[in-house]
Amino acid sequence: MPHRDAVTWTTMIDGYAKNGSLKAAILAFRDMKCEGLVGADQHVFCSALSASGGLKDGWFGRSLHCCIIKAGFELETVVRNALLDMYAKSGDLESASRVVKIDPGGWNVVSGTSLIDGYIEVDRIEEALETYTELGRQGVEPNEFTFASMIKGCAMQDLLEQGAQLHAQVIKTSLISDSFVGSTLVYMYGKCGLISLSLQLFNEIGYHSEVAWNAVINVYAQHGHGWGAIQAFDRMTASGIRPNHITFVCLLTACSHAGLVDEGLEYFYSMKDAHGIEPKEEHYSCIIDMYGRAGRLDEAEKFISEMPVKPNAYGWCSLLGACRMRGNKELGEIAAQNLMKLDPDNTGIHVSLSGIYASLGQWEDAKSVRKLMKDSSIKNLPGFS
Helix, strand or coil: CCCCCHHHHHHHHHHHHHCCCHHHHHHHHHHHHHCCCCCCCHHHHHHHHHHHHHCCCHHHHHHHHHHHHHHCCCCCHHHHHHHHHHHHHCCCHHHHHHHHCCCCCCCCHHHHHHHHHHHHHCCCHHHHHHHHHHHHHCCCCCCHHHHHHHHHHHHHCCCHHHHHHHHHHHHHCCCCCCHHHHHHHHHHHHHCCCHHHHHHHHHHCCCCCHHHHHHHHHHHHHCCCHHHHHHHHHHHHHCCCCCCHHHHHHHHHHHHHHCCHHHHHHHHHHHHHHHCCCCCHHHHHHHHHHHHHCCCHHHHHHHHHHCCCCCCHHHHHHHHHHHHHHCCHHHHHHHHHHHHHHCCCCCHHHHHHHHHHHHCCCHHHHHHHHHHHHHCCCCCCCCCC
């Protein structure tokens, strides 16, 4: 184009951001600024902030904040919401909370939910609860996204009492029919051990989306009900809902916990052939864990050597735990060495390796590992319920 104005640039930046090309959106914004275009409005700032938040690029987000202040858009509600969301997604919760305080009377459901979601993502549940309470004090009615975030936070910390109170509020606000909220409640009750209530809620959901199916398969997986997860998966596909990456992580975990190795392998190899889903490293890690739990360590080692990607920390940790259970020194040492590279702060590596040596009666090797822990100031954290 011989001439590109603010509308043209906004269209391109917004298009990139909405289609997941986040780096391209940021580069387009920079190109626009390099051209000396001064007509940027709240729409282009919101799109650029969305891209920055998606990339968790707090540095670029702060640069945008400076531009917004210079342009005089900081008090615009839509820009302030986008700014808070960017800081929350970037993990800078202190800056996010300061954005809320720019206008003390400016609390709204979007800003409050973004802040709550940010706290929950970094496992600061107490502050999420305080923010939710503050929303109520400000007279802001929570929506389905607020409830979904809060219930997810309660599930992460097994806060059954608070989760049940949120369930009651969901019923009062008539949001219980929302598939996303209902799915989160299914996950929360399952995580807290109330399987029958979790399944009851799932059956009461009007429309079973892929999120709802993933939640119920995950509940079965957490509690070792492998065949229940398989039956739920078969019902899901029979109803016309396409599984996604998360579905297969839940399903493979269920097969692993229940010792259904052959069934798990069958579903793993069907991912690409039957469903067009390319397995990711978390799916490969599930298979490693599956072989390890079943004591089939030779097959696990062969599977790792043939993998197109390197195992992540979870995969090596699963293998190391299995080697400790089975007393496989050689493979355990390989797993420990790789795990130390990926997760050097993991104290369990040395403890497991020492346990392998001790189980084989190699007390000098066990002692040397313990000495290494002591010299490196590595402490074995005690387990707790």
